[in-house]
Amino acid sequence: MFNPRKFILQTIMVTLLAVTMSMKPEQVNGQGGIEVENPNVVINFGQTITFQARIKTPIPTRQVSLLFRGINEDVTRVETLQVAEDGSVSFTYDASLNIFPPFSWIVFWFQATRNDNITYTSAPTQFQYKDDRFPWRYNTQANITVNWYAGDDAFGAAAVDAAGAGMLAMNEILLISLSDPIEVYIYSNISDQQNTLLLGGEEWSGGHANPKLGVALVAIAPGPSQSIEMETKIPHELAHIMLYRSLGDKYARQPTWLIEGIASMVELYPNPDYARALDIASRNNSLLAFDDLCASFPADAGSAFLAYAQSQSFVTYIRNSFGTSGLGRLTNSYSDGFSCELGATNALGAPLSQLDARWRESVLGQNVTGVAMRNLAPFVLLMVLVLVVPIWGAINMLSQRRKDGSQPK
Ligand SMILES: [Zn+2]
Structure with a gap:
């Protein structure tokens, strides 16, 4: 079927290619x-x-x-x-x-x-400086070009769709530009992707975006789970690029939990393992404090997974409670250089630790106030002792004085 938009895009691509080629040799x-x-x-x-x-x-x-x-x-x-x-x-x-x-x-x-x-x-x-070890094919829509080497045309088309849907999800959070190009490279397995990053001097992490370059690398194998993987990994990496383009140099000032939380929130397919990890950690009392997720995420895979799960849930909670404008105030606040704890106070009227407690209560159903009271119990006892003993002494002294006063001087 003739698709006029595709035809125009293809014509532009061919023209650009011809111009580039004629310029080169x-x-x-x-x-x-x-x-x-x-x-x-x-x-x-x-x-x-x-x-x-x-x-x-x-x-x-x-x-x-x-x-x-x-x-x-x-x-x-x-x-x-x-x-x-x-x-x-x-x-x-x-x-x-x-x-x-x-x-x-x-x-x-x-x-x-x-x-x-x-x-x-x-x-x-x-x-x-292209990774030329693979026979890349590409498909372009608007400002996004998806490149892949394993999988058929439908694989590429599905990846383009996932990218488009990811851009729409991100557009609800911040105004995105459709002019600056973004390139997505889909490796068919993690070791190919990891290899590229090693050769390129960067450490591997689940997905990978270089926001400054506008390049995202993901590993997705063609097969039955390809759609789910595309709908999670591609929007996540695009979110990093969009956030960088919106925040510029201030991107580096944002807490890790906030950046990863937003990127995980726009994943189109909710990760069922996140809910499980949160539930288990909540019951075992092994949730990570958000204060510890400001500079970076833990190195070990298990804790890092929990950090992603918590950040996604926490940022979603913030968005539901304070709206998209609340999220915007939060990134502005951190852009202004507020600390991890006080940036939240400035933007949302409550410090990070208090938002953390409210999230645990309302999302995870923890009884944080009850727990806090239990934790306070020894201090309360101590306070009673500190106050009661002198009062007791004072009463004693008064009654002694009264006895003394009743007698003639
Ligand atoms: Zn990420």
Whole structure:
């Protein structure tokens, strides 16, 4: 069936691809004194990046350098190149030692100093440091491109749908942009994904988003549980990217329980194991204090799982009690630099510890007030003793005085 929206998107993609391709190999940058022909890169993901070009100058050069950096980096690497007789240059960068994040963009350009001491700089060329070990296929809708290599067309279409639904869920929490591109890469298993992150110098965690790059990596195997996994993992990772785009640098100031809680809340399929974990921890009195989930989540898998379950339930409770605007006030408050405990007071009128207690009472059915009273019992006894003993003494003294006063002085 003819789908006009798909047709337009495909046309745009093909045009973009044609523009990119035509820019790459035949690019000649005459910057007055040098020409750089065919600047290109050969990526061996996780191993090497080879930069190649042909430098042409009417006057012989004294020195030719390659300059490159990650698009979000401040530091530019500079390498002096040997120029062959025909002007060709090549430099192989060891990407296993000096790592670039997977799917990040790298920009490179050349500088040539001629024998007459004039230095020329070529125009920059950008490329994406793609994990090229898999035959990626892609499907784009609006600003989201989903890439996958295992699974059929329906797999890709289902992933795009899950991403769209995740964006809608997130749109209820904050105003999202549909213009900045987002890329989702679906690995077919965790070890492929983990490998990519290791080669890219990042530690593995269940899913993974690089909010700054607008890239999310997830592991989903084609099969009967693919829909559930797509509807949980993809919206979760997209939420991280959307939150980062909305908060900018202040994203880093937010407590972990809040960021992970929001990301887990927009998962489209509720995780039944979360409810079970909460129930067990509540009964065993082994719930984690939210105050301990501000900077990071626990390292061990079991506690981390409980941390996700608690955060999802807690943030949902906050949203139900204070509305989406309450959540907004909370992120603003933490953006302003309030501490984990007092940010809640500022935004919602109650400190974090008190919200924690209310959540335990109203969501988990704990009798926090009763527990608090039981915990206070020894102090109450002590207070009674501290107060009663002197009172007793005073009464004693008074009655003694009265006796004494009844007698003539
Ligand atoms: Zn997360």
